[in-house]
Amino acid sequence: MFLNNLRLVNFRNYKELNVAFSHSINVLIGNNAQGKTNLLEAIYFLSMGRSHRDSNDRDLINWSAKSAVISGEIESRTARYPLEVRIEKGGKRVLVNHLTENRLSDYIGNLNSVLFAPEDLELVKGSPGVRRKFIDSEFAQMSSNYLFNLLQYRNALKDRNAYLKNIKWVANSPKFDETYLSVLDDQLIKFGSAIILQRFSLIQTLEAYAREVHLAISKIEELKLCYITFPTVNEQSSQEEISEIFKKQLLKNRNRELFLKSTSVGPHHDDLKFLINGKEVGSFASQGQQRTTALSIRLAEIEMMKFETGEYPILLLDDVLSELDGKRQTQLLDFIQDKVQTFLTTASLSDIDKGLIKDPKIYHVKDGVLIND
Ligand SMILES: Nc1ncnc2c1ncn2[C@@H]1O[C@H](COP(=O)(O)OP(=O)(O)OP(=O)(O)O)[C@@H](O)[C@H]1O
Numbered sequence: 001m002f003l004n005n006l007r008l009v010n011f012r013n014y015k016e017l018n019v020a021f022s023h024s025i026n027v028l029i030g031n032n033a034q035g036k037t038n039l040l041e042a043i044y045f046l047s048m049g050r051s052h053r054d055s056n057d058r059d060l061i062n063w064s065a066k067s068a069v070i071s072g073e074i075e076s077r078t079a080r081y082p083l084e085v086r087i088e089k090g091g092k093r094v095l096v097n098h099l100t101e102n103r104l105s106d107y108i109g110n111l112n113s114v115l116f117a118p119e120d121l122e123l124v125k126g127s128p129g130v131r132r133k134f135i136d137s138e139f140a141q142m143s144s145n146y147l148f149n150l151l152q153y154r155n156a157l158k159d160r161n162a163y164l165k166n167i168k169w170v171a172n173s174p175k176f177d178e179t180y181l182s183v184l185d186d187q188l189i190k191f192g193s194a195i196i197l198q199r200f201s202l203i204q205t206l207e208a209y210a211r212e213v214h215l216a217i218s219k220i221e222e223l224k225l226c227y228i229t230f231p232t233v234n235e236q237s238s239q240e241e242i243s244e245i246f247k248k249q250l251l252k253n254r255n256r257e258l259f260l261k262s263t264s265v266g267p268h269h270d271d272l273k274f275l276i277n278g279k280e281v282g283s284f285a286s287q288g289q290q291r292t293t294a295l296s297i298r299l300a301e302i303e304m305m306k307f308e309t310g311e312y313p314i315l316l317l318d319d320v321l322s323e324l325d326g327k328r329q330t331q332l333l334d335f336i337q338d339k340v341q342t343f344l345t346t347a348s349l350s351d352i353d354k355g356l357i358k359d360p361k362i363y364h365v366k367d368g369v370l371i372n373d
Pocket residue numbers: 011012013014030031032033034035036037038039059060061062063064347
């Protein structure tokens with residue numbers, strides 16, 4: 001899948017931009033605060049209908065304007081067509097082939113993309129919540145059944161926690177309806193065990209790809225992903241076995257949950273650990289190794305998407321090279337070259353050995369203007 005060109009009107013610090021892209025590697029060079037990340041953000045927005053930053057849509061409109069437009073031509077194996085997003089202060093519209101899509105979910109998928117940004121280090125160093133969010137958003141994109149189970153589980157958890165919160169204590173003992181609580185438990189167990197089973201399988205696939213990529217970039221490191229579940233089960237467990245263990249642990253924790261008024265067991269407490277040569281990455285790895293790990297996970301995603309959809313997504317790499325040594329930079333560029341259309345930002349050209357990139361398109365970014373090298 002390729003993005004042939006991009007047009008921006010009043011997007012962030014771009015008043016008006018028209019640019020054609022290479023199908024291989026597009027390098028965006030510029031000093032700080034010139035608009036490199038803004039450009040990747042615009043491409044990501046065209047792909048996903050939202051920003052990858054924690055931004056409100058109206059923040060994306062140029063400060064002196066009332067609306068913004070992002071448009072571009074997509075080229076897939078079978079078709080070429082325009083995509084467009086119009087952002088106004090009151091909302092946004094997404095268009096495929098000049099026709100408005102009423103639902104964002106119908107729009108997404110026209111331009112698949114994977115973005116790696118400096119914040120991705122949080123995947124390795126951050127709290128378990130960051131990793132659960134990553135797992136859920138990636139797997140929900142790949143499996144509608146995963147998304148269904150996830151939404152049902154969230155509802156079941158919300159209902160159960162609301163009930164636990166409302167239980168009254170009289171003379172030091174909780175007054176509650178055993179039958180009703182066990183109905184709530186059954187819902188939680190049904191969807192929770194389905195999620196755990198799916199996570200085992202999808203994490204195994206992600207690990208296989210990530211391990212291959214990580215070895216290709218580092219040449220010597222073996223990356224492993226370790227899925228940690230609550231309830232404690234292993235990858236050989238069937239859904240029935242997971243359900244049984246889940247139920248037992250809920251019953252064991254019941255008094256504690258009644259006292260704390262919240263659900264203490266379930267995949268909303270799961271975590272994912274990354275190991276390099278057997279050592280935990282978050283605690284023992286260097287900055288460069290941590291960055292390579294996070295990058296390997298993102299690059300594994302592009303392989304998974306290729307497997308799912310038959311085409312590579314486009315790849316957006318925001319300031320990825322500065323933390324990697326020359327060798328890792330070379331292996332990374334070798335890995336993506338001739339495979340996936342890439343948009344790469346960097347503060348200086350000396351970060352990159354230009355000779356490593358076959359036929360690159362280089363743009364200098366200065367105050368919202370792009371100049372072709
Ligand atoms: N809505 C907006 N309208 C106009 N300018 C904006 C808007 N939002 C952000 N900017 C400006 O865009 C500029 C460029 O931001 P961007 O994040 O793209 O920088 P960058 O080139 O990636 O820099 P760095 O190398 O520091 O990450 C910033 O100076 C910011 O103030």
